[in-house]
Amino acid sequence: MREPPIVQVRGLRKIFPVKHAGGVSMLQALNGVDFEIARGETLGLVGESGSGKTTVGRVLVGLIPTTEGSVSLFGRDITGRDGKAALSAVRSRLQFVFQDPYAALNPRMRIGAAIAEPIDIAGTWSRKDRNDRVAELLELVGLPRSSIERFPHEFSGGQRQRIVIARALALDPEFVVCDEPVSALDVSMQAQIVNLLLDLQDRLGLSYLFIAHDLAVVRAVSTRIAVMYAGAIVETAPRRDIYTNPQHPYTRALLDAVPRADPDHVPSPVITGEVPSLLDPPSGCRFHPRCMQVMDRCRQEVPKLRSSGAGRRVACHLLDDAGVETTGAQPAVGQPS
Amino acid sequence: MNQPLLSIRNLTVEFHTDSGWIQAIDDVSLDVGEGECVGIVGESGSGKSVTALSILRLHDPVTTRLPSGAIDYRGTDLLRARGSALRKIRGREIAMIFQDPMSSLNPVLTIADQISETLRRHQGLDGATARKRVVELLSLVRIPDASRRADDYPHRLSGGMRQRVMIAMAIACRPRLLIADEPTTALDVTVQAQVLDLLRELRRELGMSVILITHDLGVIAEFAERVAVMYAGRVVEQAPVGALFRQPVHPYTRGLIDAVPGLDSEARRLTMIPGRIPGPQEMIPGCRFGPRCAWVQEDCRKAPPPMQPVSDRQSARCPPRVAALDVCDA
Numbered sequence: 001m002r003e004p005p006i007v008q009v010r011g012l013r014k015i016f017p018v019k020h021a022g023g024v025s026m027l028q029a030l031n032g033v034d035f036e037i038a039r040g041e042t043l044g045l046v047g048e049s050g051s052g053k054t055t056v057g058r059v060l061v062g063l064i065p066t067t068e069g070s071v072s073l074f075g076r077d078i079t080g081r082d083g084k085a086a087l088s089a090v091r092s093r094l095q096f097v098f099q100d101p102y103a104a105l106n107p108r109m110r111i112g113a114a115i116a117e118p119i120d121i122a123g124t125w126s127r128k129d130r131n132d133r134v135a136e137l138l139e140l141v142g143l144p145r146s147s148i149e150r151f152p153h154e155f156s157g158g159q160r161q162r163i164v165i166a167r168a169l170a171l172d173p174e175f176v177v178c179d180e181p182v183s184a185l186d187v188s189m190q191a192q193i194v195n196l197l198l199d200l201q202d203r204l205g206l207s208y209l210f211i212a213h214d215l216a217v218v219r220a221v222s223t224r225i226a227v228m229y230a231g232a233i234v235e236t237a238p239r240r241d242i243y244t245n246p247q248h249p250y251t252r253a254l255l256d257a258v259p260r261a262d263p264d265h266v267p268s269p270v271i272t273g274e275v276p277s278l279l280d281p282p283s284g285c286r287f288h289p290r291c292m293q294v295m296d297r298c299r300q301e302v303p304k305l306r307s308s309g310a311g312r313r314v315a316c317h318l319l320d321d322a323g324v325e326t327t328g329a330q331p332a333v334g335q336p337s
Numbered sequence: 338m339n340q341p342l343l344s345i346r347n348l349t350v351e352f353h354t355d356s357g358w359i360q361a362i363d364d365v366s367l368d369v370g371e372g373e374c375v376g377i378v379g380e381s382g383s384g385k386s387v388t389a390l391s392i393l394r395l396h397d398p399v400t401t402r403l404p405s406g407a408i409d410y411r412g413t414d415l416l417r418a419r420g421s422a423l424r425k426i427r428g429r430e431i432a433m434i435f436q437d438p439m440s441s442l443n444p445v446l447t448i449a450d451q452i453s454e455t456l457r458r459h460q461g462l463d464g465a466t467a468r469k470r471v472v473e474l475l476s477l478v479r480i481p482d483a484s485r486r487a488d489d490y491p492h493r494l495s496g497g498m499r500q501r502v503m504i505a506m507a508i509a510c511r512p513r514l515l516i517a518d519e520p521t522t523a524l525d526v527t528v529q530a531q532v533l534d535l536l537r538e539l540r541r542e543l544g545m546s547v548i549l550i551t552h553d554l555g556v557i558a559e560f561a562e563r564v565a566v567m568y569a570g571r572v573v574e575q576a577p578v579g580a581l582f583r584q585p586v587h588p589y590t591r592g593l594i595d596a597v598p599g600l601d602s603e604a605r606r607l608t609m610i611p612g613r614i615p616g617p618q619e620m621i622p623g624c625r626f627g628p629r630c631a632w633v634q635e636d637c638r639k640a641p642p643p644m645q646p647v648s649d650r651q652s653a654r655c656p657p658r659v660a661a662l663d664v665c666d667a
Contacts, residue, residue: 048525049496156613157381186380186552191596191609198606214526216598220607243600257530259555261597263578267559270530274495 044222112148376561
């Protein structure tokens with residue numbers, strides 16, 4: 001029998017009240033998000049600013065409460081009536097790596113103390129075990145043991161991200177949410193950190209939710225990819241399919257927008273417009289004002305995320321009539337010529 | 338070749354810090370032709386922004402010194418020009434846009450106020466004419482509903498729209514040279530593509546030269562005609578964009594190109610450059626890329642390698658690789 005997924009998200013909605021001079025408005029950050037993450041798997045969650053990807057990550061580790069829907073971690077519902085107890089039971093099994101390694105480390109705390117902080121909070125380790133563990137973690141992320149006595153400002157951005165990763169791994173988590181862990185780093189550092197995360201996954205059997213703002217970096221790390229737009233997942237598929245056969249017009253636009261390191265590549269036409277305000281999202285499909293293949297139906301009816309091939313789901317009216325669910329054949333998406 | 342519009346010669350820039358004077362830029366030379374788009378690519382700390390700021394002399398004069406070099410702009414040495422001469426060039430002849438449009442815009446002035454400041458100062462337009470021109474400029478950078486948007490404050494605009502406003506301000510006096518310092522780094526990919534598209538069209542319409550500074554080789558490949566690769570304060574390679582990607586000579590250039598995560602690669606790991614870029618206070622004798630280089634030889638550690646031509650338009654600061662190429666060609 002298949003092992004149940006370690007993360008299961010169902011119908012997740014999150015509304016933030018926003019106060020302003022005229023009263024309070026409701027910002028619909030997440031509007032019905034569903035996904036699962038299996039053990040050892042990496043889900044790449046991709047979206048531009050305002051897509052809700054960071055909110056998903058924060059809800060997942062219990063940093064912010066949900067408005068509606070359920071989140072189960074390791075089979076325990078952290079959003080139900082006993083959510084609090086369930087969350088504290090699983091908390092040591094999950095961790096979070098933030099985008100900005102400059103903001104994530106206390107500038108006045110030595111690296112050894114920073115990495116040991118989760119161990120100290122857990123409070124069950126002997127002094128010797130604790131110190132051994134810190135040394136082991138430094139080695140794991142490729143930093144010299146002498147780093148223990150040093151301060152964050154003595155390290156570059158890439159090295160700081162290694163420190164943040166070491167701290168996240170202190171208590172042997174099984175699931176790590178990585179929120180844009182390489183976006184603030186230079187290209188040559190990005191590759192180092194991505195490869196480190198992959199090595200750690202192989203050695204420790206970690207599962208990741210890897211959040212990113214474009215499709216280039218997630219290609220290397222992900223098993224599966226989910227593309228978000230304005231608070232909802234518009235397409236999810238095994239990694240390869242997203243790049244070779246994107247089904248949602250937004251996924252295609254995101255792919256086209258990535259600048260290629262190839263001077264002979266002719267850039268595709270750029271989609272117009274910007275991500276809508278979530279205080280007043282467009283009716284129907286939230287992507288419709290920017291979609292080159294928009295139909296009347298898209299303006300009224302919200303497309304549901306439905307199966308569109310092996311392991312694939314897409315929320316687009318263009319695919320509704322294709323009948324791909326039964327045949328598994330290539331969906332009849334009109335490729336813009 | 339015709340006389341270049343801008344010619345940077347042997348520029349060296351030093352900053353004063355707690356530990357004394359440190360060298361941020363070492364012996365940078367770069368030409369920008371009329372109507373040409375030159376890309377400067379490099380990671381943080383490579384000195385690409387310092388080079389750009391030097392052109393307009395935007396450094397703090399107290400903590401910066403320029404012990405050598407010259408920047409020739411149409412017969413004027415910008416490094417030695419008087420304040421009044423410089424003010425005529427800044428914003429009118431040479432304009433600049435920055436990475437973060439929010440901190441470059443004044444939050445308490447409307448868009449129209451800020452753009453018209455340039456027009457009044459350099460072109461002496463009166464209020465009504467300036468305002469008309471502002472609306473034209475906003476339409477030129479494709480801001481929808483320009484006449485209404487002109488009266489908005491910056492916080493009402495999205496990041497992409499703010500960068501368009503910055504561009505409108507920069508091109509207000511039809512500059513001959515636009516310096517764009519990471520103009521799209523803070524933007525989402527689809528918006529980045531829109532802004533690059535816009536810059537491309539404006540370049541064509543206005544015939545201006547552009548210096549584009551970025552850490553993203555993808556942006557360089559799509560936008561620049563000629564490229565200078567910088568590392569730790571030095572230009573390590575210069576080439577037309579096609580040659581740079583087809584035949585990168587310097588090991589750092591090669592490493593940078595390989596490290597770009599591809600959309601078409603099936604590889605699960607990314608190619609990486611080991612180590613990290615040295616800080617300006619770390620004195621590395623010889624080639625500064627040496628400690629990270631797979632090609633490093635004894636001579637590389639002794640003296641800074643000279644810039645050597647590989648072909649008539651490509652040159653690199655790496656004698657071992659240049660020599661290896663000569664052997665292949667022979």
